[in-house]
Amino acid sequence: MSSLATSQDAEREASSLPSQPRRSPSRNNASGSETSSPRRTRDNLNGWGFAAPFLAFFLVFLVWPLLYGLYMSLTGKSLTGANDSLIGLANYAEALADADMWHSLGNTLYFTVISTVPLVLVALVMAALVNVGLPAQWLWRLSYFAPYLLASTVVSLFFSWMYNPQLGLINDSLAKIGLPKVAWLNDPNVAMWAIVIATLWWTVGFNFLLYLAAMQNIPAQHYEAASLDGAGAWRQFFAITLPQLTPTTVMIVLLQVLASLKIFDQVYQMTAGGPSGSTRPVVEYIFETGFTGYRLGYSAAISYIFFGLIVAVSVMQFFITRRRSA
């Protein structure tokens, strides 16, 4: 949540909107309405009342698990309940020396890099095409966005069939044009790309929608003025559209990196981390060590190492985008 707020702040700053007064009391004072103390107390109570359901949810399902998980990572706790004594940082030491942890972390980062780039670029191209004013706009919007509404199970099953080496549609099409068959989900060199393709098809619609909305907000006068100055379509795209989209791009990249780091569902269902562990993301490794390997304490330690990584990436991105927009 905090990273989302960060991105919105960045966006607000980048779009150089006049800064809004943030605190409501100052606004009250500005408007000159005097608030009596009982009134304020009642307001406060009402405020807490409205916030209570969320706060309760937040405390029970976020703060408590976060703290408990941290405690668990310092114990040898197992799913069977055996050995929950404190063992200090032993789990962290073991994780840092665990080649499989590093391998799965590497897979997650690899997936994040090779998925984020096409997920942003393809969304941009799709939005630009639709924004140009193709006929039957609703059809394009629908067909680009519709896959996003499907459950990951459906998408995974669908692509598993398409990728089937013997009976799949993709290899069948390749064979028809004389190309060799590809073991999409069974070749360690190809499997991650196969998952990226499936993910691209499934989720690019969301980025597409954000880009399209941003494009449609660019004032028409800019283009009008540019065309009077003799700028062609390409020139307009690079000189007006792209710069105007910067805040949106920053936000999309940030959201996409965070979403890609959390990759699990598709991989678990399409390859279960195989072949040869080449697609196993760190979240799956956490699941395996904790739930099928029973070692909850150890899996909590890996979770916190991963958590640290995500925080580091978010902070890094925050500073990079702040410098760029400053």
Added chain:
Amino acid sequence: MKQFDFFAGKQLPGKQVSRRQLLAGTAALGSVLAAAGLTGCGGTASAAAVRDIAFWHLLSGGDGIKMQAMISAANGANPGFKVHPTVLAWGPPYYTKLAMASAGGRPPELAIMHASRVPGYAPGGLIDPWDMSLLAEHGVTAESFAPRIWDKSQQNGQVFSIALDSHPFVMFYNTDVAGKAGVLAANGQLQEVTSPQDFLAVAREMQKVTQAHGLSFGYLGSGSQMWRLFYTLYKQHGADMALTPGQPMKADRDAAVESLEFMASLFDDTVAAKSGDIGTGIAEFARGGSGMLFSGVWELPTFKKAGLPVDAATIPTLYGTPASYADSHSFVLPRQLNVDEEKRRDVYKFVSDILKGSLSWAEAGHIPAYQPIVQSQAYKELTPQIHYANAADIIAYDPEAWFSGSGSDWQTYFAENVQNVLLGRDKAADGWDAFVRRTNTLLSRPNPV
């Protein structure tokens, strides 16, 4: 519907109450209409005595239908209790949920597990031992089981699982194809095959008939499939494997490498397809695209339904020692925080009833564990089941460790290191050594059970 079983069981015996009916009934409470609506409510006192027993299992498809029929028969014969099955997906989803439910102390009264997974559950106290004297009251004793299966049911001198069956990895073959290939013996069954070369020769003869492949074996992406065949061949070398936490894995490297090399030699697009997953392999055999299939006995109903001229046998003994990878669906008692003694007695009765009715389980392809069924005339008339019934004497369960067994991550790790060997990309020795290293890492870590 589950939440309304209370009403179905106690208020309106024999009736299922739908949500709509329930809402209608609630709205009408206190009115004359309510009285009219509940006139069918008789015999409440006797119905209240029915005890509900939760039973989790992982049997789906044809197996699930058979199990449901067996449960219904047992429920019908025992008015004192009603067993409610919950079916969960095979593999990690099932075992994870069962472990968590047991750790929380509120699991079902009864569950099915693969016998090979018991070593991961019993030491940590996730399951309770069986009281054989209670089972003996219903006529089930140690003598009711074949020796190998009975041995497997014990951990540290206590009985932790009661086997329903053993389900070995076997060889199905198409008798039409085998007949045309001239590889049938005088008794109509496949001729004896005693070496890897023999086997390849038979497969090639069959390939000449099918013009596709001699053997179907789908393995891509499936650690279980690769492990089942590998372990069968490995055990046929007379070799053992031991996994002791804190010590390196003990195994016969030469036997392992030879087994893997033979497996890799199968996938040459003549003997068997170079790359195929389980579904492709079964489909190919079912449509007559090959003469033989290596698979679990549970596939038998599929081929019978397809009208295939199918027979079956244990995997041929290629390395001198008859052996066959297998596991057993076994009943276990997940640990309860508070044991309801009456329900537990019902569970014993239910299990004994299911064992005694396991002839129908044999129809699904499995070898019943309960010996009186195996020795019955009815079972001897089941073909091809009777042709691989000898597997019960040669079955090999997974080496015991908290991380081994059916549907375990260990089998996935096997696939990770061996799939490239089968695809011809890695050397068998390299794949095996990498798997041993992975296993040694697991053995070196703290034992969580």
